[in-house]
Every structure is written in structure tokens, then in C-alpha cells.
Amino acid sequence: MPLPAGREAAAIQAALREDRLGVAAPVADAYAAAVTAHARLLIALNEQINALEGQVKAHFLAHPDAEIYLSMPGIGAITGARVLAEFGDDPTRYACAKARKNYAGTSPITRASGKVHSVQARFVRNNRLADALQRQAFCALQNSPGARRYYDRQRARDMDYNPALRQLGNRLVGILHGCLKTRTTYSEATAWAHHANPAAA
Incomplete structure (x- = not known):
């Protein structure tokens, strides 16, 4: 049975004001692994972009x-x-x-x-x-x-x-x-x- 509008809003506010919205430990670990993997991909991509930029500049400046x-x-x-x-x-x-x-x-x-x-x-x-x-x-x-x-x-x-x-x-x-x-x-x-x-x- 749904809560009255006033009580439902109060319940949502109370949940949002908690230190954190807890999730199960396996789910938190999965999110952490995904974020770490994405960060490593971005770091590797930036390194490759910098290397490619260096080659483009070198070839262009020689023209x-x-x-x-x-x-x-x-x-x-x-x-x-x-x-x-x-x-x-x-x-x-x-x-x-x-x-x-x-x-x-x-x-x-x-x-x-x-x-x-x-x-x-x-x-x-x-x-x-x-x-x-x-x-x-x-x-x-x-x-x-x-x-x-x-x-x-x-x-x-x-x-x-x-x-x-x-x-x-x-x-x-x-x-x-x-x-x-x-x-x-x-x-x-x-x-x-x-x-x-x-x-x-």
C-alpha cells in the first residue's frame, strides 16, 4: 500500500540525507572494477592520442x-x-x-x-x-x-x-x-x- 504523499516525500528525503545509499558488497565491488577498467582505458587512450599527436606534428613540420x-x-x-x-x-x-x-x-x-x-x-x-x-x-x-x-x-x-x-x-x-x-x-x-x-x- 503506497504511503500518503507527505510521508512518501519525507521517506525519500530521509533516504537521500543518509551518508550513502547502501548496496550489496558484490555490487559495490562490481562497480569499482568497472570504474577502474574505464579509467585505465581512458589513460591508455590519452597516451595513444599524445603519441599520435607527436607523430602528426613531426611529419607536418617536416613538410x-x-x-x-x-x-x-x-x-x-x-x-x-x-x-x-x-x-x-x-x-x-x-x-x-x-x-x-x-x-x-x-x-x-x-x-x-x-x-x-x-x-x-x-x-x-x-x-x-x-x-x-x-x-x-x-x-x-x-x-x-x-x-x-x-x-x-x-x-x-x-x-x-x-x-x-x-x-x-x-x-x-x-x-x-x-x-x-x-x-x-x-x-x-x-x-x-x-x-x-x-x-x-
Whole structure:
């Protein structure tokens, strides 16, 4: 027979206020063994992640394009390795910056039919590359004044967060293409010279 509501609540509160909710010793031992096993798995996994990260960094830093990638705002060794791996290192693969942007999926698609005109994001794209470039764009906001101004300008046009970040990523892909083509490292002044004027797009 159930307890009245007031007495049932009091019984629950009393149980919760006890030092602990006791379980049978075999059950407690089983939980302890499971937690210990999970902790050891996590420790081993973290060790393997650290070892893999070290190898990725070593191989990336040995690549002739690494200096250019690392000069870009928002790119560290791991993000740089991801972007380089997805773009590839064939200097003839992308005929122009637009081709690289299209492959990256950062350039928008413009659709027009009659009086209807819309600009949409590309959803058919390399998701691994898109994720790395999104991460780069986000990090670039913290250490590139030019990237920050460019992003803020997109937001001032009533563009939402993700489209503005994607637009910044698109701009950064174009800058990267130019640096790789001319074999020069990133320059904050050169990269954003056109956008230094608030009236410029």
C-alpha cells in the first residue's frame, strides 16, 4: 500500500540525507572494477592520442609547406596538418583561389530564378576539411585584427554567426592559396589591405 504523499516525500528525503545509499558488497565491488577498467582505458587512450599527436606534428613540420600553413592565423600544427592533408600538396591541383574555395566548400552558391536571388552555403563538401577550416576561422578571431574586422563587418550586415564565420573561412582559404602560390608566409597587413577601408567589402 503506497504511503500518503507527505510521508512518501519525507521517506525519500530521509533516504537521500543518509551518508550513502547502501548496496550489496558484490555490487559495490562490481562497480569499482568497472570504474577502474574505464579509467585505465581512458589513460591508455590519452597516451595513444599524445603519441599520435607527436607523430602528426613531426611529419607536418617536416613538410615544405608547413611554415606557410603555420604562419596563417588560427592554424597550429594539428589543424595545419589536417588542412594540408585534405587540400593535398600538389601545386597544380587548384588553378585559382576560387577552385580551392569551391573544393573547401567555403564559397557560397548563388541561385537566381526570375526575381528570386539567394546565396546559400555548400552542403556537398569535404566535411573533414570544412571542420578544420571552421576551427581555423574561429581561432583567427582571437589573433588576427584583420580577421576580426572582416567578421564583424559581416555580422554588421545582419549575417548570422555561422555564415559570417564561414565567410571568414572562405577569405582565409583565398589568402592561403595566394601564400602557397607565391611561396610567401602570411602577412597581416597584406592579407587585409583591401579590407582595411571600412567602406570596402
